[in-house]
Amino acid sequence: MRKENLYVIKIGGNIIDDEGRLAAFIASFAGLKGKKVLVHGGGKLATKLAADLQVPQQMIDGRRITDAETLRIITMVYAGLINKTIVAALQKHGANAVGLSGADGDLIRSVKRTHASIDYGFVGDVKKVNGPFLSGLLKGDMTVVVAPVTHNGEGLLLNTNADTIAQEIASEMAQEYAVNLIYSFEKKGVLTDVSNEDSLIPLLTMSLYQQYRREEKIFAGMIPKLDNAFAAIAMGVDKVTIGMAEELEALTEGRTGTILTYE
Protein backbone atom coordinates (compact mmCIF):
# COMPACT_ATOMS: atom_id res chain seq x y z
CA MET A 1 0.00 0.00 0.00
CA ARG A 2 1.25 3.44 -0.92
CA LYS A 3 1.92 5.59 2.16
CA GLU A 4 0.02 8.84 2.55
CA ASN A 5 1.97 12.00 1.75
CA LEU A 6 3.24 14.28 4.52
CA TYR A 7 5.00 17.61 4.10
CA VAL A 8 7.55 18.60 6.74
CA ILE A 9 8.54 22.16 5.94
CA LYS A 10 11.17 24.25 7.66
CA ILE A 11 10.87 28.00 7.34
CA GLY A 12 14.04 29.96 7.94
CA GLY A 13 14.78 32.97 10.07
CA ASN A 14 15.14 35.62 7.38
CA ILE A 15 11.57 35.03 6.22
CA ILE A 16 10.23 35.17 9.77
CA ASP A 17 11.90 38.55 10.28
CA ASP A 18 9.99 40.01 7.32
CA GLU A 19 6.28 40.45 8.06
CA GLY A 20 5.20 40.67 4.42
CA ARG A 21 7.22 37.67 3.25
CA LEU A 22 6.05 35.62 6.23
CA ALA A 23 2.40 36.44 5.49
CA ALA A 24 2.85 35.40 1.84
CA PHE A 25 4.59 32.18 2.86
CA ILE A 26 1.84 31.31 5.35
CA ALA A 27 -0.85 31.85 2.73
CA SER A 28 0.88 29.49 0.29
CA PHE A 29 1.66 26.96 3.04
CA ALA A 30 -2.00 26.97 4.15
CA GLY A 31 -2.98 26.27 0.55
CA LEU A 32 -0.93 23.05 0.27
CA LYS A 33 -3.19 20.04 0.05
CA GLY A 34 -2.69 17.16 2.47
CA LYS A 35 -1.04 16.66 5.83
CA LYS A 36 1.67 19.07 6.92
CA VAL A 37 4.06 20.05 9.68
CA LEU A 38 5.76 23.45 9.80
CA VAL A 39 8.99 23.90 11.76
CA HIS A 40 10.06 27.48 12.28
CA GLY A 41 13.36 29.01 13.30
CA GLY A 42 13.77 32.07 15.42
CA GLY A 43 15.17 34.80 13.25
CA LYS A 44 16.56 37.99 14.65
CA LEU A 45 13.67 38.71 17.03
CA ALA A 46 15.36 36.90 19.92
CA THR A 47 18.61 38.75 19.28
CA LYS A 48 16.73 42.04 19.19
CA LEU A 49 14.84 41.29 22.42
CA ALA A 50 18.11 40.29 24.11
CA ALA A 51 19.65 43.61 23.01
CA ASP A 52 16.61 45.55 24.28
CA LEU A 53 16.88 43.75 27.63
CA GLN A 54 20.68 44.19 27.67
CA VAL A 55 21.31 40.46 27.86
CA PRO A 56 24.68 39.94 26.11
CA GLN A 57 24.64 37.25 23.41
CA GLN A 58 27.58 35.02 22.60
CA MET A 59 27.84 33.07 19.35
CA ILE A 60 30.38 30.30 18.70
CA ASP A 61 30.56 28.94 15.13
CA GLY A 62 27.13 30.42 14.39
CA ARG A 63 25.55 28.69 17.41
CA ARG A 64 23.98 30.76 20.16
CA ILE A 65 25.33 30.14 23.65
CA THR A 66 22.13 29.80 25.67
CA ASP A 67 22.48 30.99 29.26
CA ALA A 68 19.45 30.97 31.61
CA GLU A 69 18.34 34.47 30.65
CA THR A 70 18.71 33.72 26.93
CA LEU A 71 16.66 30.53 27.35
CA ARG A 72 13.81 32.62 28.80
CA ILE A 73 14.05 35.00 25.84
CA ILE A 74 14.05 32.15 23.34
CA THR A 75 11.09 30.48 25.01
CA MET A 76 9.15 33.74 24.88
CA VAL A 77 10.02 34.58 21.28
CA TYR A 78 10.05 31.13 19.63
CA ALA A 79 7.35 29.22 21.54
CA GLY A 80 5.28 32.32 22.30
CA LEU A 81 5.33 35.20 19.84
CA ILE A 82 6.45 33.55 16.58
CA ASN A 83 4.62 30.26 17.11
CA LYS A 84 1.28 31.81 18.05
CA THR A 85 1.48 34.50 15.36
CA ILE A 86 1.92 31.77 12.72
CA VAL A 87 -0.87 29.63 14.23
CA ALA A 88 -3.35 32.53 14.29
CA ALA A 89 -2.46 33.40 10.67
CA LEU A 90 -2.96 29.77 9.56
CA GLN A 91 -6.35 29.70 11.30
CA LYS A 92 -7.29 32.80 9.29
CA HIS A 93 -6.43 30.88 6.09
CA GLY A 94 -8.59 27.93 7.15
CA ALA A 95 -5.77 25.58 8.23
CA ASN A 96 -6.58 24.26 11.70
CA ALA A 97 -3.12 24.68 13.20
CA VAL A 98 -1.80 23.74 16.61
CA GLY A 99 1.51 25.19 17.78
CA LEU A 100 3.78 23.09 19.96
CA SER A 101 7.14 23.16 21.64
CA GLY A 102 8.96 19.88 22.18
CA ALA A 103 7.69 19.78 25.77
CA ASP A 104 4.04 19.74 24.64
CA GLY A 105 2.76 16.19 24.55
CA ASP A 106 6.40 15.14 25.04
CA LEU A 107 6.76 15.83 21.30
CA ILE A 108 10.56 16.15 21.30
CA ARG A 109 12.71 14.81 24.09
CA SER A 110 16.31 16.03 24.04
CA VAL A 111 19.51 15.82 26.06
CA LYS A 112 21.46 18.84 27.21
CA ARG A 113 24.55 19.10 25.05
CA THR A 114 27.87 18.38 26.67
CA HIS A 115 31.06 19.36 24.90
CA ALA A 116 34.69 18.91 25.91
CA SER A 117 35.65 22.57 25.60
CA ILE A 118 32.54 24.71 24.88
CA ASP A 119 29.65 25.21 27.30
CA TYR A 120 26.69 25.73 24.98
CA GLY A 121 24.40 26.28 27.98
CA PHE A 122 20.75 25.25 27.65
CA VAL A 123 21.06 23.64 24.23
CA GLY A 124 19.45 20.27 23.55
CA ASP A 125 20.21 17.54 21.03
CA VAL A 126 17.16 15.56 19.92
CA LYS A 127 16.79 12.10 21.45
CA LYS A 128 13.23 11.08 20.51
CA VAL A 129 10.28 12.39 18.49
CA ASN A 130 6.84 11.29 19.72
CA GLY A 131 5.50 9.89 16.42
CA PRO A 132 2.15 8.56 17.67
CA PHE A 133 1.20 11.93 19.22
CA LEU A 134 2.09 13.83 16.05
CA SER A 135 0.34 11.25 13.90
CA GLY A 136 -2.81 11.54 16.04
CA LEU A 137 -2.96 15.28 15.49
CA LEU A 138 -2.39 14.89 11.73
CA LYS A 139 -5.17 12.28 11.55
CA GLY A 140 -7.42 14.86 13.19
CA ASP A 141 -6.67 17.11 10.18
CA MET A 142 -4.53 19.45 12.18
CA THR A 143 -1.51 21.30 10.85
CA VAL A 144 1.27 21.15 13.43
CA VAL A 145 3.57 24.16 13.92
CA VAL A 146 6.72 23.34 15.87
CA ALA A 147 8.90 25.85 17.76
CA PRO A 148 12.61 25.01 18.19
CA VAL A 149 12.42 24.56 21.97
CA THR A 150 12.57 21.01 23.36
CA HIS A 151 12.69 19.49 26.86
CA ASN A 152 14.72 16.86 28.68
CA GLY A 153 11.86 15.23 30.60
CA GLU A 154 13.27 16.53 33.87
CA GLY A 155 11.65 19.94 33.72
CA LEU A 156 14.29 21.66 31.63
CA LEU A 157 13.48 23.47 28.38
CA LEU A 158 16.31 23.43 25.83
CA ASN A 159 17.12 25.53 22.76
CA THR A 160 17.33 23.19 19.74
CA ASN A 161 18.33 23.75 16.13
CA ALA A 162 15.23 23.99 13.91
CA ASP A 163 16.90 22.33 10.87
CA THR A 164 17.66 19.31 13.04
CA ILE A 165 14.12 19.24 14.42
CA ALA A 166 12.71 19.21 10.87
CA GLN A 167 15.01 16.33 9.96
CA GLU A 168 14.21 14.34 13.13
CA ILE A 169 10.45 14.79 12.64
CA ALA A 170 10.71 13.84 8.95
CA SER A 171 12.79 10.75 9.79
CA GLU A 172 10.42 9.59 12.56
CA MET A 173 7.31 10.08 10.41
CA ALA A 174 8.89 8.26 7.42
CA GLN A 175 7.80 4.97 9.00
CA GLU A 176 4.16 5.89 8.45
CA TYR A 177 4.15 8.54 5.72
CA ALA A 178 5.83 9.29 2.38
CA VAL A 179 7.61 12.36 3.72
CA ASN A 180 8.44 15.35 1.58
CA LEU A 181 10.95 17.41 3.60
CA ILE A 182 11.46 20.98 2.40
CA TYR A 183 13.98 23.45 3.76
CA SER A 184 12.72 26.85 2.63
CA PHE A 185 14.71 30.02 3.09
CA GLU A 186 15.78 33.20 1.25
CA LYS A 187 17.93 31.54 -1.47
CA LYS A 188 16.89 29.64 -4.60
CA GLY A 189 18.52 26.48 -3.26
CA VAL A 190 22.05 25.15 -2.92
CA LEU A 191 24.38 27.40 -4.90
CA THR A 192 27.97 26.85 -6.01
CA ASP A 193 28.43 30.61 -5.84
CA VAL A 194 26.51 32.08 -2.90
CA SER A 195 26.34 35.54 -4.55
CA ASN A 196 24.91 34.19 -7.82
CA GLU A 197 21.40 32.72 -7.85
CA ASP A 198 22.09 31.33 -11.35
CA SER A 199 24.61 28.90 -9.83
CA LEU A 200 21.77 26.76 -8.43
CA ILE A 201 22.44 23.03 -8.24
CA PRO A 202 19.11 21.48 -9.36
CA LEU A 203 20.02 17.93 -8.34
CA LEU A 204 22.52 17.17 -5.59
CA THR A 205 23.53 13.56 -5.16
CA MET A 206 25.46 12.38 -2.11
CA SER A 207 28.61 11.84 -4.22
CA LEU A 208 28.31 15.28 -5.86
CA TYR A 209 27.85 16.81 -2.39
CA GLN A 210 31.02 15.11 -1.15
CA GLN A 211 32.93 16.30 -4.21
CA TYR A 212 31.72 19.92 -3.80
CA ARG A 213 32.66 19.82 -0.13
CA ARG A 214 36.19 18.71 -0.97
CA GLU A 215 36.39 21.47 -3.56
CA GLU A 216 34.94 23.94 -1.02
CA LYS A 217 32.30 24.93 -3.56
CA ILE A 218 29.49 24.86 -1.01
CA PHE A 219 29.03 27.77 1.40
CA ALA A 220 30.07 26.67 4.91
CA GLY A 221 26.74 27.85 6.43
CA MET A 222 24.88 25.32 4.24
CA ILE A 223 26.83 22.29 5.45
CA PRO A 224 24.91 21.55 8.69
CA LYS A 225 21.63 21.91 6.73
CA LEU A 226 22.85 19.53 4.02
CA ASP A 227 24.20 17.01 6.54
CA ASN A 228 20.76 17.07 8.16
CA ALA A 229 19.07 16.65 4.80
CA PHE A 230 21.16 13.63 3.77
CA ALA A 231 20.62 12.11 7.23
CA ALA A 232 16.86 12.35 6.58
CA ILE A 233 17.22 10.51 3.27
CA ALA A 234 19.26 7.80 5.00
CA MET A 235 16.38 7.46 7.49
CA GLY A 236 13.82 6.79 4.77
CA VAL A 237 12.48 10.25 4.00
CA ASP A 238 11.08 10.16 0.46
CA LYS A 239 12.27 13.46 -0.87
CA VAL A 240 14.30 16.42 0.38
CA THR A 241 14.20 19.80 -1.37
CA ILE A 242 15.96 23.04 -0.50
CA GLY A 243 14.71 26.30 -1.94
CA MET A 244 13.12 29.70 -1.74
CA ALA A 245 10.18 30.26 0.62
CA GLU A 246 8.42 32.40 -2.02
CA GLU A 247 8.41 29.42 -4.39
CA LEU A 248 6.85 26.92 -2.00
CA GLU A 249 4.29 25.51 -4.42
CA ALA A 250 6.91 25.02 -7.17
CA LEU A 251 9.21 23.40 -4.58
CA THR A 252 6.55 20.86 -3.61
CA GLU A 253 6.16 20.00 -7.29
CA GLY A 254 9.91 19.67 -7.90
CA ARG A 255 9.88 22.54 -10.40
CA THR A 256 12.57 24.58 -8.62
CA GLY A 257 15.13 24.47 -5.81
CA THR A 258 17.73 21.80 -5.15
CA ILE A 259 16.51 18.21 -4.96
CA LEU A 260 18.68 15.91 -2.87
CA THR A 261 19.08 12.22 -3.65
CA TYR A 262 21.35 9.50 -2.36
CA GLU A 263 22.62 8.52 -5.80
Place this chain on the structure above:
Amino acid sequence: MRKENLYVIKIGGNIIDDEGRLAAFIASFAGLKGKKVLVHGGGKLATKLAADLQVPQQMIDGRRITDAETLRIITMVYAGLINKTIVAALQKHGANAVGLSGADGDLIRSVKRTHASIDYGFVGDVKKVNGPFLSGLLKGDMTVVVAPVTHNGEGLLLNTNADTIAQEIASEMAQEYAVNLIYSFEKKGVLTDVSNEDSLIPLLTMSLYQQYRREEKIFAGMIPKLDNAFAAIAMGVDKVTIGMAEELEALTEGRTGTILTYE
Protein backbone atom coordinates in the same frame (compact mmCIF):
# COMPACT_ATOMS: atom_id res chain seq x y z
CA MET B 1 -24.70 6.89 33.31
CA ARG B 2 -22.56 8.93 35.64
CA LYS B 3 -20.35 11.38 33.76
CA GLU B 4 -16.59 11.07 34.15
CA ASN B 5 -14.96 13.62 36.43
CA LEU B 6 -12.96 16.55 34.99
CA TYR B 7 -11.00 19.13 36.95
CA VAL B 8 -10.75 22.62 35.48
CA ILE B 9 -8.33 24.50 37.69
CA LYS B 10 -7.36 28.15 37.46
CA ILE B 11 -4.07 29.16 39.03
CA GLY B 12 -3.71 32.82 39.89
CA GLY B 13 -0.99 35.31 39.18
CA ASN B 14 0.52 35.65 42.64
CA ILE B 15 1.40 31.94 42.69
CA ILE B 16 2.93 32.12 39.21
CA ASP B 17 5.18 34.98 40.33
CA ASP B 18 6.66 32.82 43.11
CA GLU B 19 8.91 30.05 41.75
CA GLY B 20 8.77 27.92 44.90
CA ARG B 21 5.00 28.14 45.34
CA LEU B 22 4.45 27.44 41.64
CA ALA B 23 6.67 24.33 41.80
CA ALA B 24 4.77 23.04 44.86
CA PHE B 25 1.43 23.72 43.16
CA ILE B 26 2.50 21.92 39.97
CA ALA B 27 3.62 18.87 41.95
CA SER B 28 0.25 18.63 43.72
CA PHE B 29 -1.67 19.33 40.49
CA ALA B 30 0.27 16.59 38.66
CA GLY B 31 -0.68 14.21 41.48
CA LEU B 32 -4.45 14.70 41.03
CA LYS B 33 -6.05 11.55 39.66
CA GLY B 34 -8.19 11.78 36.54
CA LYS B 35 -8.65 14.21 33.69
CA LYS B 36 -7.60 17.81 34.16
CA VAL B 37 -7.23 21.21 32.55
CA LEU B 38 -5.07 23.97 34.02
CA VAL B 39 -5.74 27.60 33.12
CA HIS B 40 -3.05 30.03 34.17
CA GLY B 41 -3.03 33.78 34.52
CA GLY B 42 -0.11 35.99 33.78
CA GLY B 43 1.11 37.46 37.03
CA LYS B 44 3.52 40.34 37.19
CA LEU B 45 6.00 38.94 34.64
CA ALA B 46 4.32 40.75 31.74
CA THR B 47 4.26 44.01 33.71
CA LYS B 48 7.95 43.57 34.54
CA LEU B 49 8.89 42.81 30.92
CA ALA B 50 6.90 45.86 29.76
CA ALA B 51 8.80 48.01 32.27
CA ASP B 52 12.16 46.56 31.14
CA LEU B 53 11.22 47.33 27.53
CA GLN B 54 9.87 50.76 28.49
CA VAL B 55 6.40 49.99 27.13
CA PRO B 56 4.01 52.09 29.27
CA GLN B 57 1.13 50.09 30.77
CA GLN B 58 -2.31 51.53 31.36
CA MET B 59 -4.85 49.88 33.68
CA ILE B 60 -8.54 50.85 33.84
CA ASP B 61 -10.59 49.23 36.64
CA GLY B 62 -7.92 46.55 37.08
CA ARG B 63 -8.01 45.65 33.37
CA ARG B 64 -4.89 46.01 31.26
CA ILE B 65 -5.26 48.17 28.17
CA THR B 66 -3.62 46.01 25.51
CA ASP B 67 -1.96 48.01 22.76
CA ALA B 68 -0.06 46.25 19.95
CA GLU B 69 3.26 46.24 21.83
CA THR B 70 1.60 44.95 25.02
CA LEU B 71 -0.10 42.17 23.03
CA ARG B 72 3.33 41.02 21.83
CA ILE B 73 4.62 41.04 25.41
CA ILE B 74 1.60 39.11 26.68
CA THR B 75 1.90 36.52 23.90
CA MET B 76 5.59 36.01 24.74
CA VAL B 77 5.10 35.79 28.51
CA TYR B 78 1.75 33.97 28.80
CA ALA B 79 1.78 31.63 25.76
CA GLY B 80 5.57 31.26 25.73
CA LEU B 81 7.46 31.49 28.98
CA ILE B 82 4.81 30.68 31.60
CA ASN B 83 2.94 28.09 29.55
CA LYS B 84 6.03 26.11 28.50
CA THR B 85 7.64 26.32 31.95
CA ILE B 86 4.50 24.77 33.46
CA VAL B 87 4.28 22.12 30.72
CA ALA B 88 7.94 21.07 31.15
CA ALA B 89 7.46 20.87 34.93
CA LEU B 90 4.33 18.72 34.54
CA GLN B 91 6.23 16.40 32.18
CA LYS B 92 8.86 16.01 34.89
CA HIS B 93 6.11 14.92 37.29
CA GLY B 94 4.79 12.36 34.82
CA ALA B 95 1.73 14.29 33.64
CA ASN B 96 1.74 14.34 29.82
CA ALA B 97 0.84 17.99 29.39
CA VAL B 98 0.18 20.00 26.25
CA GLY B 99 0.17 23.78 26.45
CA LEU B 100 -2.20 25.74 24.23
CA SER B 101 -3.32 29.25 23.47
CA GLY B 102 -6.85 29.79 22.24
CA ALA B 103 -5.54 29.95 18.65
CA ASP B 104 -4.15 26.39 18.84
CA GLY B 105 -6.64 23.94 17.39
CA ASP B 106 -9.10 26.85 17.38
CA LEU B 107 -9.51 26.09 21.10
CA ILE B 108 -10.99 29.48 22.06
CA ARG B 109 -12.51 31.82 19.52
CA SER B 110 -13.13 35.34 20.81
CA VAL B 111 -14.33 38.74 19.63
CA LYS B 112 -12.39 41.94 20.09
CA ARG B 113 -14.06 43.92 22.82
CA THR B 114 -15.85 47.09 21.83
CA HIS B 115 -16.87 49.56 24.49
CA ALA B 116 -18.70 52.87 24.21
CA SER B 117 -16.07 54.93 26.00
CA ILE B 118 -12.97 52.81 26.74
CA ASP B 119 -10.66 51.36 24.06
CA TYR B 120 -9.37 48.19 25.71
CA GLY B 121 -7.17 47.47 22.67
CA PHE B 122 -6.44 43.84 21.81
CA VAL B 123 -8.74 42.29 24.42
CA GLY B 124 -11.03 39.43 23.48
CA ASP B 125 -14.30 38.18 24.94
CA VAL B 126 -14.85 34.45 24.57
CA LYS B 127 -17.30 33.40 21.87
CA LYS B 128 -16.75 29.63 21.57
CA VAL B 129 -14.72 26.86 23.21
CA ASN B 130 -13.80 23.92 20.94
CA GLY B 131 -15.12 21.11 23.15
CA PRO B 132 -14.44 18.18 20.77
CA PHE B 133 -10.76 19.15 20.36
CA LEU B 134 -10.25 19.49 24.11
CA SER B 135 -12.14 16.27 24.75
CA GLY B 136 -9.96 14.42 22.21
CA LEU B 137 -6.78 15.48 24.01
CA LEU B 138 -8.23 14.49 27.40
CA LYS B 139 -9.25 11.09 26.03
CA GLY B 140 -5.60 10.67 24.95
CA ASP B 141 -4.70 11.08 28.65
CA MET B 142 -3.23 14.49 28.13
CA THR B 143 -3.33 17.29 30.67
CA VAL B 144 -4.16 20.54 28.91
CA VAL B 145 -2.53 23.80 30.04
CA VAL B 146 -4.25 26.91 28.69
CA ALA B 147 -2.67 30.36 28.36
CA PRO B 148 -5.01 33.39 28.48
CA VAL B 149 -4.47 34.40 24.85
CA THR B 150 -7.28 33.73 22.36
CA HIS B 151 -7.88 34.52 18.68
CA ASN B 152 -10.66 35.95 16.55
CA GLY B 153 -10.30 33.57 13.58
CA GLU B 154 -9.10 36.42 11.39
CA GLY B 155 -5.46 36.22 12.38
CA LEU B 156 -5.67 38.40 15.47
CA LEU B 157 -4.46 37.20 18.87
CA LEU B 158 -6.36 38.71 21.81
CA ASN B 159 -5.63 39.08 25.52
CA THR B 160 -8.41 37.33 27.48
CA ASN B 161 -9.20 37.10 31.18
CA ALA B 162 -8.05 33.75 32.60
CA ASP B 163 -10.93 33.49 35.14
CA THR B 164 -13.39 33.81 32.28
CA ILE B 165 -11.51 31.23 30.20
CA ALA B 166 -11.67 28.74 33.09
CA GLN B 167 -15.42 29.33 33.41
CA GLU B 168 -16.05 29.04 29.66
CA ILE B 169 -14.05 25.80 29.41
CA ALA B 170 -15.79 24.37 32.48
CA SER B 171 -19.22 25.30 31.09
CA GLU B 172 -18.50 23.84 27.64
CA MET B 173 -17.14 20.58 29.06
CA ALA B 174 -20.08 20.21 31.48
CA GLN B 175 -22.06 18.63 28.64
CA GLU B 176 -19.72 15.64 28.66
CA TYR B 177 -18.05 15.63 32.08
CA ALA B 178 -18.92 16.15 35.74
CA VAL B 179 -16.80 19.30 36.02
CA ASN B 180 -15.09 20.36 39.22
CA LEU B 181 -14.04 24.00 38.67
CA ILE B 182 -11.48 25.31 41.14
CA TYR B 183 -10.20 28.88 41.34
CA SER B 184 -6.96 28.65 43.28
CA PHE B 185 -5.05 31.70 44.44
CA GLU B 186 -3.24 33.13 47.48
CA LYS B 187 -6.25 33.40 49.85
CA LYS B 188 -8.11 30.68 51.78
CA GLY B 189 -11.26 31.39 49.77
CA VAL B 190 -13.97 34.06 49.80
CA LEU B 191 -13.55 36.16 52.94
CA THR B 192 -15.93 38.66 54.55
CA ASP B 193 -12.86 40.51 55.84
CA VAL B 194 -10.07 40.46 53.27
CA SER B 195 -7.39 40.99 55.96
CA ASN B 196 -8.61 38.11 58.12
CA GLU B 197 -8.26 34.53 56.82
CA ASP B 198 -10.57 33.37 59.65
CA SER B 199 -13.47 35.17 57.98
CA LEU B 200 -13.69 32.45 55.32
CA ILE B 201 -17.15 31.72 53.96
CA PRO B 202 -17.19 27.89 53.68
CA LEU B 203 -20.43 27.73 51.69
CA LEU B 204 -21.63 30.57 49.49
CA THR B 205 -25.10 30.27 48.04
CA MET B 206 -26.33 32.58 45.30
CA SER B 207 -28.70 34.34 47.71
CA LEU B 208 -25.98 34.76 50.36
CA TYR B 209 -23.68 36.18 47.66
CA GLN B 210 -26.31 38.70 46.63
CA GLN B 211 -26.87 39.69 50.26
CA TYR B 212 -23.12 40.13 50.91
CA ARG B 213 -22.80 42.20 47.75
CA ARG B 214 -25.58 44.53 48.90
CA GLU B 215 -23.90 44.82 52.30
CA GLU B 216 -20.52 45.37 50.57
CA LYS B 217 -19.01 42.55 52.61
CA ILE B 218 -17.22 41.02 49.63
CA PHE B 219 -13.96 42.54 48.37
CA ALA B 220 -14.60 44.28 45.03
CA GLY B 221 -11.74 42.40 43.35
CA MET B 222 -13.53 39.10 44.00
CA ILE B 223 -16.77 40.08 42.28
CA PRO B 224 -15.80 39.31 38.63
CA LYS B 225 -14.40 35.93 39.80
CA LEU B 226 -17.63 35.14 41.69
CA ASP B 227 -19.84 36.26 38.82
CA ASN B 228 -17.84 33.90 36.59
CA ALA B 229 -18.16 31.10 39.11
CA PHE B 230 -21.95 31.41 39.44
CA ALA B 231 -22.24 31.61 35.65
CA ALA B 232 -20.44 28.25 35.48
CA ILE B 233 -22.93 26.70 37.90
CA ALA B 234 -25.80 28.07 35.84
CA MET B 235 -24.22 26.35 32.80
CA GLY B 236 -24.24 22.93 34.46
CA VAL B 237 -20.80 22.79 36.10
CA ASP B 238 -21.03 20.31 38.98
CA LYS B 239 -19.03 22.09 41.62
CA VAL B 240 -17.15 25.36 41.98
CA THR B 241 -14.60 25.89 44.75
CA ILE B 242 -12.42 28.92 45.49
CA GLY B 243 -9.37 28.54 47.70
CA MET B 244 -5.67 28.49 48.37
CA ALA B 245 -3.31 27.01 45.78
CA GLU B 246 -1.24 25.35 48.53
CA GLU B 247 -4.34 23.40 49.62
CA LEU B 248 -5.22 22.00 46.22
CA GLU B 249 -5.81 18.41 47.33
CA ALA B 250 -8.03 19.51 50.23
CA LEU B 251 -9.92 21.81 47.83
CA THR B 252 -10.65 18.93 45.46
CA GLU B 253 -12.03 16.96 48.40
CA GLY B 254 -14.18 19.84 49.66
CA ARG B 255 -12.27 20.00 52.96
CA THR B 256 -11.35 23.69 52.68
CA GLY B 257 -12.02 26.84 50.64
CA THR B 258 -15.34 28.33 49.67
CA ILE B 259 -17.81 26.03 47.94
CA LEU B 260 -20.34 27.79 45.73
CA THR B 261 -23.85 26.49 45.20
CA TYR B 262 -26.94 27.90 43.58
CA GLU B 263 -29.13 27.39 46.63
